[in-house]
Amino acid sequence: MSESTKRPRRSSAPSKYEDPSDSEDIPFAPVEQTPKKQKPRNPNAAKRGRKPKPVYLGAELKVAVDAVLTASRLCQSVFKTLVQDESLAKDDKSPVTVADFGAQTVVNALLLKHFPEDPIVGEEDSEALKQNPVLSERVLNLVNGVVESPITVEEIYRHIDSGNYAGGAQGRFWTLDPIDGTKGFLRGEQYAVCLALVVDGKVELGVIGCPNLPVDLDNPDGERGSLFIATRGHGAFQRTFIDEKLSKIKTAKVKTASETIFCESVESGHSSQTEAAEIAQHLKIAAGTGKRMDSQCKYGVVARGDAGIYLRIPTSDTYEEKIWGHAAGMLIVEEAGGVVTDVEGKPLDFGVGRTLKNNKGVVAATARIHAEVLEAAKKVLRTKPVNGDGQVNGGATGTAAVAKDVLEAAAKEVADAVAEQQQQQQLEVAAMMVEAAVGSTTEETIVDSVMAEPFGAENGGQN
Ligand SMILES: Nc1ncnc2c1ncn2[C@@H]1O[C@H](COP(=O)(O)O)[C@@H](O)[C@H]1OP(=O)(O)O
């Protein structure tokens, strides 16, 4: 890519690890752009031995892409063999799988190897894993299946816990969501491995791996596995999991919000779908055209122009978004020509710790329509002032809207739990029947065969 002219926003804190020789083999250039007219090259330049300019954060980019791809592949392989026993309940009841732990281990291990001085803000810690030797063993086997030299279970715990940095406004650190959208992962839908580099509170590099996201949303049955990449000031790119060729991506070319669609969380407990629908109505966006998907895949979808808007409308006044849930996505959208703020129009502040405690929700959109979308969001949310009981938007309509979202989310949790319990009972009965018929079997064998169909590789994690 041309290091040149337009957006010279290089960080004031350049990388200590920048190594041009290392980074030269990163083809970080828009290969599918229409070629622009270029000045004829000075034929003497090469003779004078001018070195190509180093790629901005080239060494970091190379490691980040490698780490995200390795972790994404690990997740894919876990998915193919996922068994029920391998999901735990965290304190907040969100499912955590061996894939989260495995992915955080391999990413952190690679970061520590190449950038040993960089701290990491990662989502997971090893507390729950340490209590469960069976899961620890599974993570160990998984990780040793993808790393160069075998590691021990103690090293796994250490690598996972190296993600315990507090963050802040000074210096540089990485932030990792090993699986964003764990629920999407478990459903066989969208999830993402998200890694970003933050320097002095600003996101400078972002990489997102979306194993189940079609490379071309217009061809949902086509190739899956989209990787999004951006460094500050140098544009946003997409490649597939297989082909290293980079394509420059741009947000949707629209003049008004009514010409586009919006995307939002699948989980109504994560973002108020009722209020998003009201905002869409204000913007004259056709009803029912919203795309619901889990994870930071939404940022990727906006960055490449499949949707013009991503709305994340708070359902609670107390919830703080995590920095790993937005850092990479925000940069990718901004570098693709979009604007990302919270619902009050404030820039997302990545320099105040592990959470975005200065922000509420997210409004991401193509630059041209961002102000219009924000205005509509403010109008809708202004009628629903915070009521101080921990819930936002407590006006007459707001209370009903939020109550509806919260009730829907609760009903879904109950339905999921019931389905899980029923499945467990069916498996136990099946195991007993098989045991009676053939002498002996293990429940795990039954689980394997039962899970093979809905979760198998053949359906590629259909939505
Ligand atoms: N009340 C909430 N509001 C917004 N986001 C939430 C809430 N509870 C959990 N989340 C986050 O939503 C993320 C998934 O986002 P999406 O719905 O877009 O797929 C989860 O990783 C979870 O992050 P975390 O568990 O780190 O708090």
Ligand SMILES: [Mg+2]
């Ligand atoms: Mg996660």
